[in-house]
Amino acid sequence: MVHKITLTVNGYKRTVEVKDNELLLDVLRDKLKIKGLKAACWRGECGLCTVLLNGKLVKSCLVLAVEVDGSEIVTVEGLSRDGELTELQKAFIEHGALQCGFCTPAFVLASHQLLLENPNPTDEEIKEKLSGILCRCGTYYEIIEAIKSASNFYRKKQR
Amino acid sequence: MLYAKLVTSTVPHAKIKRIDFSKALQIPGVVKVVTGKDFPYRVGMYAGDRDLLAIDKVRWVGHPVAAVIAESLESAEKAVDLVDIEYEELPAVFDPLEALKHDAPLIHEKMEEYRHSPAFKPIPGTNIANKFTLVKGDVERGFREADVIIEEQFYIPHVSHCYMEVQNVVAHYHLDGTVEIWTSWQNVAPIRQIMALSLGIPHNKIIVRIPYVGGGFGGKAGLGWEALVAVLSKEAGFRPVKLVLSRREQFTVAAVREGFYGFAKAGFKKDGKFIAYDVKFILDAGAYADYTVNVGRAVGYSADGSYDIPNIRVESLTVYTNKIPTTALRGFGYPESHWVLEQIMDRAAEKIGLDPAEIRRINLVKPGISETCTGERLREDAGNPEKVLQTLLEEIEWNVPPEKPGEPWKIRSKGLALFVKGPAQPPNAAASAILKFNEDASVDLLIATGNFGQGTITGLIQIVAEEFGLPLEKIRVDYIRDTHKSAYTWQTVGSRGLFTDGIAILRAIEDAKKQIFRVASEVLRCPEDHLELVNGEVRVKGKPWEKIPLQDIVMGYTYPNGNSIGGPVIGRGVFMSTHTTYLDPETGQGNPTIFHTFGGAAVDVEIDLLTGEIKVLKIVQVLDLGRVINPLLVKQQVNGGSLMGLSIGSYEQIKFDERGWVVNPNFTNYYLIRIKDIPKEVVWKAVETAQSDGPYGARGVGELTMIGIAPAIANAIYRATKVKINQLPMNPENLWKAFKEQRPDLFDEALKMFIESKKLVEVRA
Missing domain, CATH: 3.30.365.10 (Aldehyde oxidase/xanthine dehydrogenase, molybdopterin binding domain)
Incomplete structure (x- = not known):
């Protein structure tokens, strides 16, 4: 059966037809052409398809699109405004927190959410929060450095 | 755009009796189903042994037998399940040692027809895809003169590259005969070369394009799916076709790193001088060995590592089995040769009564004077292995005993390993x-x-x-x-x-x-x-x-x-390299590489004797890069290589059942290191011995950072417990068994202390 669903993706209303069995991941990437989220395992193990669904981090390969009609979704494309990178994204570049870059959108998005919730995280808290996302290039140390260096901006924002 | 999906074999070794895809064709959206007989091409870069789809016979569980082309991925996936294949099963062989026996099932009957590179020696009529031999000095005399002899066997299981972006190809065969390829691969040139030679298309009619790639680690070098998808596009009426592997297929269909056995005998003088090394490497190459024959060659000529060994004999056999095909992975044979050699050094040091650092110092090559085992005199500016070792010892504080952990059933220890590597490439690689x-x-x-x-x-x-x-x-x-x-x-x-x-x-x-x-x-x-x-x-x-x-x-x-x-x-x-050569087919002598980067890794680990858990607290890497051009990039390679080395050393293993099926083709059952598992600290130091013909004196570094980690950890365990860890991965299961078997006294003592500590807690409570 085909359903018409409406999502707010990165601030824009998008209406799309989906089948019962279509994953949010595939709808976002293939139908709405949002390519920041990546597909790499299709079973919730690698975390690269992570999106913010109504303000919560979820793996979009574990969500059926038809379930989330009316939801608000933010992907990495929705973080920066007018082509200017966010301070967190700049920190990722400055600290070399990416190599091939394939996992970077997921880590940036998850780190952003982590800092919103806890703008002063310890190493252990960062590790706990981000262990659901895989990086084979092994940029984990640099990711921790980038988060800590960008945390200042999130603390300011909170004040 | 059309989508292709592979129909793969469910048996490890069999003749294909019949393929019936009539039901698959009835699925709406299916354009065509093709089988191996439609394209009788042999493809490859080195061994030249690969088919596009199985022809007449399947050689592993996962061997692509047919491809479905459809208007949507969903249709293709549905149709794949409806392709009916009848097999006549043949005896299968899964262990390379078994595959070497004279009565073993023969996996490649027509090996003599394969168009292989002159650098390799396949042996038709056997399962040997390449036999590499190297002889220098007189190893028998060396053993007669030796005071101490060490004999050990080592093993490394198959591992997957696990680049995050799965393999994917779009091919468009145009009516004018031009083929356009978009692919997630490391290099454009070999794809064009392989397609041109195997499909008979002129080079300038093949256009290969590669955008950003989500990781490679050697697994996207050599032979890919491009030739197959190109012919699928032609078959589908010159429409573009896309093939994307699933993660499961990455573990069962795409090539992975080979399994490895090392059998080593080493002779030392009382003063620590390494005088004889006789080593046999057996590579479990799986069903196809196109690139692995060169891994077999590289593991062979890198047997001597950073040491000057006057008498050495190496035999390295790349052997076909009925398992997943194999290919290059970061380090390309050097992690394997060093897993053997660097542990031999510590075993010898223990037997002779020398410090592991000292026995290495005694045997280090001296650039400008020493020859490698291939008879290449090291150039004076090849590197400074002595300074590498010295720096490594300082950074890990080798002579400072580690603190004792609070829990007495745990021990701390430090271990180290040296390494050296150059690019394994044809002599004329421009x-x-x-x-x-x-x-x-x-x-x-x-x-x-x-x-x-x-x-x-x-x-x-x-x-x-x-x-x-x-x-x-x-x-x-x-x-x-x-x-x-x-x-x-x-x-x-x-x-x-x-x-x-x-x-x-x-x-x-x-x-x-x-x-x-x-x-x-x-x-x-x-x-x-x-x-x-x-x-x-x-x-x-x-x-x-x-x-x-x-x-x-x-x-x-x-x-x-x-x-x-x-x-x-x-x-x-x-x-263009002007001094590299092919190696002599009998003695392995010649100049195989354009530079040698020397380095060393040291680790500080905490060992839980009761559970077999290892916690790496600190990793130090020292590299003679010639000249550091960008320190941040070197740091990334060191951190990344250390973690990949630690992950492969500690967790990773593709497991097969007795019928050749991979039982853990996903990231739940095949564990990769995650951010919560990283050691507290990785530090690196550069030694900069500029190489006059390198750019600003620089040498390569990317793979090097992975080689030393596993042997350094194993050496740390051995140093503290005298428990030999000859097999990867060093997971709790394997280590616990090793502690219990090799040192029941230590284990029992640890257990006693554990129980005592619990009693104390109970009493206090």
Whole structure:
């Protein structure tokens, strides 16, 4: 059966037809052409398809699109405004927190959410929060450095 | 766009009796189903042993037998399940030691027909895809003179590259015979070469394009799916076709790293001198060994590591089995040879009564004097292994005993391993570069250097910016590699990119500078050798006010009256190694590589004797890079390589059942290191022994950072417990068994202390 669903993706209303069995991941990437989220395992193990669904981090390969009609979704494309990178994204570049870059959108998005919730995280808290996302290039140390260096901006924002 | 999906074998070794895809064709959206018989091509780079789809016979569980082409992925997936294949099963062989027996099932009957590179020796009528032999000195005499002899067996299981982006290809066969390929691969040139040779298409009618790649680690080098998808596109009526592997297929269909056995016998004098080494390597190459034959060669000629061993004999057999095919993985045979050698060093040190660092110092090669086991005299500026070792000892505080952990059933220990590596490549593996100036003196750098996360492109851009005195932003390398538009480079593999492509670029810069100075010399009325390039200007040396900005020259210089000289500046440069050779087929003697990067790794670990858990607290890596061009990129390679080495050393193993099925083809059952598992600290130090023919003296580094980790951990365990860990992975299960078997006394003591501590807690409670 085909359903018409409406999502707010990165601030824009998008209406799309989906089948019962279509994953949010595939709808976002293939139908709405949002390519920041990546597909790499299709079973919730690698975390690269992570999106913010109504303000919560979820793996979009574990969500059926038809379930989330009316939801608000933010992907990495929705973080920066007018082509200017966010301070967190700049920190990722400055600290070399990416190599091939394939996992970077997921880590940036998850780190952003982590800092919103806890703008002063310890190493252990960062590790706990981000262990659901895989990086084979092994940029984990640099990711921790980038988060800590960008945390200042999130603390300011909170004040 | 059409979508392709592979129908794969469910049996390990069988004749294909019948393929019935009539039901699959009834699925709406299915365009065509093709089988191996439709394309009787043999493809490959080194062994030349691969079919596009199985022809007559399947050789592993996962062997693609047919491909479904459909209008949607969903239709293709549905149709795959409806392809009915009837097999006549043949006896299968899963262990390379079994496959070497004379009555073992023969996996490749027509090996003599394979078009293999002259560097390899397949043995038709057996399961040996390549036999590599190396002989130097007299190993028997060496053993007679030895005071101490060590004999050990080692094992490393199959592992997967686990690059995050799965393999994927789009191919479009056009009506005019041109084939366009878009693929997630490391290099454009070998794809074109393999397709041209196997499909008989002229090189300039094959256009291979590679955008950003989500990781490679060697698993996207050599042979891919491009030739198959190209013929699928033709079969589907010249429409573009896309093939994307699933993660499961990455573990069961795509090539992985081979399984490995090492059988070593080593002879030492009482004073610690390593005088005889007899080693046999057996590589479990799986059903196809196109690239692994070269891993078999590299593991063979790297057997001596960083040491001067006068008598050495190596036999390295790359052996077919009915398992998943194998290929290159970061380190390319060197992690395997060093897993053996670096543990032998510690075992010998223990037996002789020497410190592991001391026995290494005694046997280190001396550049300028020593020969490697292939008889190559190391150039004087090849590196400084002695300084590498010294720096490593200082950084890990080798002589400071580690603190005792609070819980008495745990122990702390330090271990180390040295390593050396050069690129494993054909002797004539060339590189080239073209750079062209634009009107504003910005530069387009046209290179084919692979860009899959190593950051080499940044290093190369830095070289161009530095030489022309331009800011980095003025130099652009397009993000798409393109056989039609990029200058040729053989491959970006083996840590060679910065070295080979860097040299080609330096020569292109020199060529461009000549053109610039020729024009500037006329305009400024000054000899060319009195000119210099500073901040994007050509200046007369010593008279910085006499100058022309680059943008006034790079499209030709125009005098006030309109007369013009020069023209658009295009620089070209090449790299060609002039001293590398094929190795002698009997003795393995010759010059296999363009540089050797020396390095060492040391670890500080905490060992739980009761559970077999290892916690690595600190990793130190020291590398003689020649010259560090970008410290951040080196740091990334060190951190990344350390974690990959730790992950493969601690967790990773593709497990097969008795019928050859992979039982853990996913990231739940095949564990990869996650951010919560990282050691507290990774530190690195560079030793910079500049190599005169390298770019600014630099050597490659990417793979090196992985080689030393596993043997250093095993050595740390051995040093503290005398428990030998000859097999990877060093997971709690394997280590717990090893502690219990080899040191029941230690284990029982630890258990006693554990129980005591619990009693105390109970009493206090």
